Amino acid sequence: MLRCPRRGVRPGRPHHQPNGSGRRQLKHRCTSGRTALANRLRDGVLMATIHEEHHTIDTVVCDVGGVIISFDEAVASAIEARHGLSIGTLLPAVLKSEPGMLAMRGALDRDTWMSAVSPLVGRAAVLDWLGYHGDLNEQVVAHLKSVKNRGVKVVLLSNATFRLWDDLEFHGLDSLADLVLCSADIGHVKPDPSCYQHAAILGDFTLDRAFYVDDTPSWVDAGAALGMLGHVFTTAERLEQDLATQELLP
Known part of the structure; x- marks a missing residue:
């Protein structure tokens, strides 16, 4: 439209x-x-x-x-299941959390962002998500x-x-x-x-x-x-x- x-x-x-x-x-x-x-x-x-x-x-x-x-939310759900996370927790942690928003504005580099979001959902889950390119x-x-x-x-x-x-x-x-x-x-x-x-x-x-x-x-x-x-x-x-x-x- x-x-x-x-x-x-x-x-x-x-x-x-x-x-x-x-x-x-x-x-x-x-x-x-x-x-x-x-x-x-x-x-x-x-x-x-x-x-x-x-x-x-x-x-x-x-x-x-x-x-x-396009990014299929089913892929995020599958990653959550593989890593024992509650459904619907991965994307908010990596994208909508304070570290995620700061990274989107360029205030955090990759390593600092990774260190900040890994405690929220686990480093392995974050790496799994980064491996999905839509x-x-x-x-x-x-x-x-x-x-x-x-x-x-x-x-x-x-x-x-x-x-x-x-x-x-x-x-x-x-x-x-x-x-x-x-x-x-x-x-x-x-x-x-x-x-x-x-x-x-x-x-x-x-x-x-x-x-x-x-x-x-x-x-x-x-x-x-x-x-x-x-x-x-x-x-x-x-x-x-x-x-x-x-x-x-x-």
Whole structure:
């Protein structure tokens, strides 16, 4: 489902630029032309609508977990069973605990995080969980590759710890995007507005020219409030339709 920018929002790229350009080198590209959004009815759901003409989208900003890579909770349950843990305790310990949240913001490195969460569920269970890299949504990957091949910049923006890089490498996604931004590296997390604004600085794009894909509706709303055209991810098919509507796919 599309989440359109709020009327009157005209965000621009901040005037200052960082010394570095992010972990990966960017390829600055843009497209031409303008696209107007219209009322649409899809699968019985009236999509977000706006009749104003908007800037041409030249950047796709995409979440990773739950969009490109999905993580089956049954795997976490199996790990808990193998290590004698109560069901539903593993993920809160490694992700939602104070050490987990600090690691997501880049305040703890891998070894410090491991030392902090191991007493909660056991080091063996943590290592078992780190060995699971999720399941790849190959359709989404294909769509993003097509978008990039059309000269549109692709930026991955993920709330994640250091393990994001392991997951991307495992699935062979090193070259999928022009830039990968991990919250643990940039020190900003969604849905804080500073996260999107910082991404725009590092990615050299403006928020009102960005198509933002995320599976968390409130995070999409946060991006839309800053001028991004947001897509709440549900299926690869719906994503394809909305990308095509914006002329980002053939």
